Amino acid sequence: MKLKNNTLNQAIKFALATTTAGLFISGSAIAADEQSEVKVNKNVEKIAVVGTRSAPRSIGDSPVPIDIIGGEELEKSGNTDMLELLKGSVPSFNVHQNPISDAASLVRPANLRGLPSDSTLVLLNGKRRHRASVIAFLGGGINDGAQGADISVIPSIAIKQVEVLRDGAAAQYGSDAIAGVMNFQLKDASEGGKFEVRKGQYFEGDGDTTQISGNVGLPFTDSGFANLSFQYKTADATSRSVQRPDAAGFAAAGVPDVSSLAQVWGAPEVDDDISLFGNVGLDLTNNSQFYMFGNYSERDVRGGFYYRNPHTRSGVYSNDDGATLLVADLTDDMSGNCPTISITDGNVLDDPAYVNGVANNPDCFAFNEMIPGGFTPNFGGNITDTSLTIGTKGEFTDGFMKDVLYDLSGTVGLNESRYFIYNTVNASLGPDTPRDFSPGKYEQLEKNFNLDLSKGYDFGLAYDVNVAGGLEWHEETFTVISGDEASYTAGPLTAQGFGIGSNGFPGFKPSQAGEFTRRNYAAFVDVEAPFTEDFLMGLALRFEDYDSFGSTTNYKLMAQYHVTEDLNIRGSISTGFRAPTVGQANVSNVQTNLSDGVLRDSALLPPTNPVAVQLGGTELQPEESQSYTFGAVYTIGDLFLTVDYYNIQVEDRISQSEKITLSQADKDTLSAAGVPNVEGLAQVSFFTNDFDTTTQGVDVVANYTADILGGSSTFSLAYNWNETEVTKFSDITGEFKVKRLEEDLPNHRATLTWAQQWESISAFTRLNYYGEYQGVHVDYDATAKTADASVTLDAEITYFVNDSISFSVGAQNLLDQDAEKLDFQDATGIPNNNWGGKYYETSPYGINGGFYYAKATYTF
Secondary structure, rough: OOOOOHHHHHHHHHHHHHOOOOOOOOOOOHHHHHHHHHOOOOOOEEEEOOOOOOOOOHHHHHOOEEEEEEHHHHOOOOOOHHHHHHHHHHHOEOOOOOOOOOHHOOOEEEEEOOHHHHHHHHHHHHOOOOOOOOOOOOOOOOOOOEEEOOOOOOOOEEEEEHHHHEEOOHHHHHOOOOOEEEEEOOOOOOOOEEEEEEEEHHHHHHHEEEEEEEEEEEEEEOOOEEEEEEEEEEEOOOOEOOOOOOHHHHHOOOOOOOOOOOOOOOOOEEOOOOOOEEEEEEEOOOOOOOOEEEEEEEEEEEEEOOOOOOOEEEEEEEEEOOEEEOOOOOOOOOOOOOOOOOOOOOOOHHHHHHHHHHHOOOEEOOHHHHOOOOOEEEEEEEEEEEEEEEEEEOOOOHHOOOOOOEEEEEEEEEEEEEEEEEOOOOOHHHOOOOOEEEEEEEEEEEEEEEEEEEEOOOOOOOOOOEEEEEEEEEEEEEEEEEEOOHHOOOOOOHHHHOOOOEEEOOOOOOOOOOOEEEEEEEEEEEEEEEEOOEEEEEEEEEEEEOOOOEEEEEEEEEEEEEEEOEEEEEEEEEEEEEOOOHHHHOEEEEEEEEEOOEEEEEEEOOHHHHHHHHHHOOOOOEEEEEEEEEEEEEOOEEEEEEEEEEEEEEEEEEEEEEEEEOOOOHHHHHHHOEEEEEEEEEEEEEEEEEEEEEEEEEEEEEEEEEEEEEEEEEEEEEEEEEEEEEEOOOOOOOOHHHHHHHHOOOEEEEEEEEEEEOOOEEEEEEEEEEEEEEEOOOOHHHHEEOOOEEEEEEEEEEEEEEOOOOEEEEEEEEOOOOOOOOOOOOOOOOEEOOOOOOEOOOOOOOOOOOOEEEEEEEEE
């Protein structure tokens, strides 16, 4: 896009007077009377400020690659989760379903360009979005320990468009922008609206989902708008499981109360998922505007966990892997004469020593009396998310600041996750244990204050040189709140070897609770110089200082050159960083995970804990990155094509270490430090800067419009090749984790979309291609295999009764493509499915199969 000099100046002033300097701008940003002076291909309907603080540009005229997904496109999907909607639209964006993954099941981490969720900066109306309080302790390799923003709270009906900057941007926006930036732009209409009711179900007859959503635009005096949105959703759990062989054996041996499906792999149950979003703007004068936006969101999530075998579960049923039963003496003076009971067959309840010495002896107790068939805890949480941004922006009209555009804002965001674990025990309390617990709560509170300034200067170049600068202050607080006493207390049976705390997720003790805060400030300068009408260069510098680990300075250099009217080339080179989160630096937790196929309790320690230091832990430092992109944009007729190569090198990446086996000396040190249930712990881990990676890839985006079949057609192709290589690591990371980082995600992903519009009917079809990936189950290397490439099909058709009412039916994964089935073998070569799953949990399109839905929409 080439603008006349006066038009460019007007566009700069218009864009930056009506939005935050550095925001991405929607397609309406250039006034209608100016569009006659701008040559715009009809396929390029959106314009954006992408990694720039200058004029709005078409996405084809941007010096860096960007995807823009309109709100209407987002809603053309059977899924109601923003993560899944984006996965269908952006091939370099991946997200797993995490069926049994502790807190990662509550707030699912996502990956852009093969990097973890906290390497992508998330913005709302161009302002930094706060992180979730959930840390992905079991993040499936690539997201182990990640703490990113909770994108799932954002309803599609509230979104005007989503802009995905696929380029490193830490020099412009600060920490977390190594992989790129995602900006969710809220609707800003002052009239009209939409209400929608959607109902769906998986082909297998489960996972019933109901969603009711609405959006309304209202005038806010004669000079402003108030745009309000809501979404209410419920979703039933799913199961893609088979009975575990050990549970089936107990049932066959006559053990009572064995669940018919002892362990469930599937999507969790989601109840009362409500999100409220508001966006307000008001013109104060001809040259200034007030704005305010925010949200309140809350949901309850409950999912499955690992089955507790009634012969082998450590700390509850046995402490020697099922050789003998764990029996408690309930007398004060240990005079119960409780027997040692060997477990010799499939039903210890029939053993005369158990019948006489435990079942009929009131002085002795085993959990087989209370829960004979074993138990499967349910893990869940209540997730609450709130945010508020208030600011003013405009242009100074006199004085030494004349013609300077400004934006001054403050933001506060809070995410809270209160955990619950059901159907479990605090074994140390013996027969007096509750069965349900609240282990505690995490809170993530962030505050931001920003001042952005921008002005164009005439240096005799093709157009004005845009110079921008600004200041930012950021405070991040991570809070741990202790759980109910029964979830962490050491009961009277502790000395006899029974486990302390709610089994599977022990509560946070008061000694673990606390508030951890970090502050930082930043200053940046950003210059864009159009040397000729065809050649543009930009430079950004950013200095940040943290009160914990010091300062960092980063840069970005970008350029674009129009080779011809139809072809331009672009590229960038930049450095970046990601600061460790306050949670990663301070959190401690006990979790149950599978290690080499065996269920074990593992403690996550702060990296500065004495035991962690003894095992190789050190104070966390920022990740540092170097990245570059190079690409081309080609436009001819109705065809729009972009091809971009990227290379991202990250040093000292932060992740959770391997689970390290504890010695008795380590356990003694942990006990002295107040860590609960030490004797029941087998392993510890901690966050560490331990490995380097190089991620490279190619993005291809093509759009073509035509009038065919008596209507208007749009064809879109998006392809991503992505490859990660771990270039340095130590034993703390471990070879299998390296393999997961390199191979779990498909190297090749593509979508081909056909959207067709007639007068009263529209249709939408999308083919999704997923290349080969590493199938992994229960984070166990013996399960790993190369899974086949697959294709899924999504489709939707809409009938417009009139201008206001429409009805749609559609399906996601219409052909019900199954995920890769489990087929691994144990050490003897016998097919093994000890954990009850049907499919590899790393399937990039999930394990639930096809989903169909219907929706009704009223537009006014």
